[in-house]
Amino acid sequence: MPDIIAIEDAADERIAGYRDIRERDLVGRQGLFIAEGEVVLRMLARSPDHEALSVLIAEKRLTSLMPILSELPDTIPVYTAGQAVLDGIAGFHLHRGILALGRRMAAPTADELCANARPDALIVVLFGIANHDNIGGIFRNAAAFGADGLLLDETCCDPLYRKATRVSVGATLSVPYARLGQGEDGIALIERHGFEAVSLSPAGATPLRRFVRSGRTAVIFGAEGPGLSPEVLARTKTVSIPMATGFDSLNVATTSGIVLHQLTG
Amino acid sequence: MPDIIAIEDAADERIAGYRDIRERDLVGRQGLFIAEGEVVLRMLARSPDHEALSVLIAEKRLTSLMPILSELPDTIPVYTAGQAVLDGIAGFHLHRGILALGRRMAAPTADELCANARPDALIVVLFGIANHDNIGGIFRNAAAFGADGLLLDETCCDPLYRKATRVSVGATLSVPYARLGQGEDGIALIERHGFEAVSLSPAGATPLRRFVRSGRTAVIFGAEGPGLSPEVLARTKTVSIPMATGFDSLNVATTSGIVLHQLTG
Numbered sequence: 001m002p003d004i005i006a007i008e009d010a011a012d013e014r015i016a017g018y019r020d021i022r023e024r025d026l027v028g029r030q031g032l033f034i035a036e037g038e039v040v041l042r043m044l045a046r047s048p049d050h051e052a053l054s055v056l057i058a059e060k061r062l063t064s065l066m067p068i069l070s071e072l073p074d075t076i077p078v079y080t081a082g083q084a085v086l087d088g089i090a091g092f093h094l095h096r097g098i099l100a101l102g103r104r105m106a107a108p109t110a111d112e113l114c115a116n117a118r119p120d121a122l123i124v125v126l127f128g129i130a131n132h133d134n135i136g137g138i139f140r141n142a143a144a145f146g147a148d149g150l151l152l153d154e155t156c157c158d159p160l161y162r163k164a165t166r167v168s169v170g171a172t173l174s175v176p177y178a179r180l181g182q183g184e185d186g187i188a189l190i191e192r193h194g195f196e197a198v199s200l201s202p203a204g205a206t207p208l209r210r211f212v213r214s215g216r217t218a219v220i221f222g223a224e225g226p227g228l229s230p231e232v233l234a235r236t237k238t239v240s241i242p243m244a245t246g247f248d249s250l251n252v253a254t255t256s257g258i259v260l261h262q263l264t265g
Numbered sequence: 266m267p268d269i270i271a272i273e274d275a276a277d278e279r280i281a282g283y284r285d286i287r288e289r290d291l292v293g294r295q296g297l298f299i300a301e302g303e304v305v306l307r308m309l310a311r312s313p314d315h316e317a318l319s320v321l322i323a324e325k326r327l328t329s330l331m332p333i334l335s336e337l338p339d340t341i342p343v344y345t346a347g348q349a350v351l352d353g354i355a356g357f358h359l360h361r362g363i364l365a366l367g368r369r370m371a372a373p374t375a376d377e378l379c380a381n382a383r384p385d386a387l388i389v390v391l392f393g394i395a396n397h398d399n400i401g402g403i404f405r406n407a408a409a410f411g412a413d414g415l416l417l418d419e420t421c422c423d424p425l426y427r428k429a430t431r432v433s434v435g436a437t438l439s440v441p442y443a444r445l446g447q448g449e450d451g452i453a454l455i456e457r458h459g460f461e462a463v464s465l466s467p468a469g470a471t472p473l474r475r476f477v478r479s480g481r482t483a484v485i486f487g488a489e490g491p492g493l494s495p496e497v498l499a500r501t502k503t504v505s506i507p508m509a510t511g512f513d514s515l516n517v518a519t520t521s522g523i524v525l526h527q528l529t530g
Contacts, residue, residue, distance in 0.1 A: 133398075141515070143512045144508045146508075207530075209530070242530050243411075244410060244411030250406070251522075254405075255522075262526075
């Protein structure tokens with residue numbers, strides 16, 4: 001059970017990592033991230049790929065959180081504060097009152113993630129998903145349907161950004177993922193590892209319902225609006241979700257849920 | 266083609282309906298609503314069930330919006346303003362620079378919506394969906410898959426709330442919907458009209474993939490977290506979306522997309 005340390009002053013240096021959360025969301029945290037809320041804290045405590053460096057919670061939450069806190073290593077400080085001090089640290093009213101500072105440990109390379117996948121693995125490849133709600137929603141669906149991992153190109157936003165993790169209900173801490181290097185050819189990579197590359201597009205040639213996967217499969221999603229590039233579509237099998245006349249737009253996270261449901265179970 | 270009227274002063278009474286948008290979002294607009302952005306304005310201009318009362322746009326948008334504006338009746342005033350005046354009216358920086366004040370005209374009762382549905386209609390019934398993102402996402406999916414309409418209980422939030430309409434990409438202006446009266450028995454209503462009532466629940470008896478619909482079908486969704494009440498589940502056919510071990514949570518809008526994809530086309 002970690003030590004409980006009361007913080008009386010928002011300027012206390014021990015909780016400097018939590019100060020002005022929103023401003024620091026924007027500039028990034030050099031490999032660290034903020035986890036928020038009870039569900040995400042539990043995922044962090046149980047994640048083999050991430051470690052909590054410290055926890056900061058509202059005093060009134062302490063008793064109810066004890067079961068989760070007792071799962072943390074003894075060396076992790078648990079800071080508590082009254083609501084006013086907590087709000088002073090965060091820079092806004094921290095309604096949930098549960099924060100942790102985390103660090104991603106060993107992150108696989110895209111090559112490692114693909115090489116270590118099962119013979120019938122299903123992975124998700126994201127090109128240009130810059131919206132935190134969408135990244136979070138896609139990770140949540142990947143966890144719900146047991147996808148084996150995600151590959152993100154360099155233009156996708158950070159899955160460990162506070163809001164993305166919250167929207168994912170902590171799935172960004174449980175589903176393996178890797179980043180493609182800048183300019184790295186993601187399609188060549190997955191094909192080298194024996195994945196069939198399948199792109200989702202409103203103009204896709206095969207309706208999703210008729211697509212049957214076998215062996216390693218990588219489903220590729222692009223940003224809403226622009227979608228995937230003509231080059232990606234030309235190099236991959238294209239699949240569409242048929243829609244009502246005059247409406248050809250689904251949210252990309254919803255699309256990932258429909259596709260993963262169809263291709264699993 | 267409507268008249269174009271330049272507004273020079275944020276205090277001008279002619280644009281009073283647009284003043285302090287966020288504050289008025291919270292208190293409601295007595296049957297009126299604010300539509301925001303180009304796509305939503307186009308849906309409003311074409312909706313048989315809603316009318317635009319006026320439009321307020323940034324001067325710089327005028328030329329590009331002419332094709333949509335010319336679809337509006339001649340009697341609808343189109344106000345334009347410079348960005349500073351526009352921001353002063355709205356009370357925040359109005360990035361998109363495109364607003365309309367709209368009114369819902371004839372709204373069907375729940376009874377009328379059900380009575381007029383096709384013999385094989387698919388409708389969506391929502392209990393307790395109070396989140397604007399989720400309401401918007403569900404309407405978007407209903408439009409994408411051609412659902413015949415939605416029924417909302419009295420605890421659902423307003424689909425015409427600005428953010429819900431924006432998230433729906435204007436689908437709240439195109440898909441028919443009706444409100445259940447306070448305390449009205451929605452399940453008795455849909456069954457009276459010959460709909461099979463189908464509830465989505467993680468504990469549902471039939472996996473979605475094995476459910477085959479015939480005739481009129483009403484799929485029922487509850488809020489994330491609490492889900493549908495035991496009473497609703499006991500009175501209806503229950504269907505589940507099987508998920509990976511240890512993860513039993515999908516976003517409700519994503520769930521609606523998966524279900525509508527499965528049951529249409």
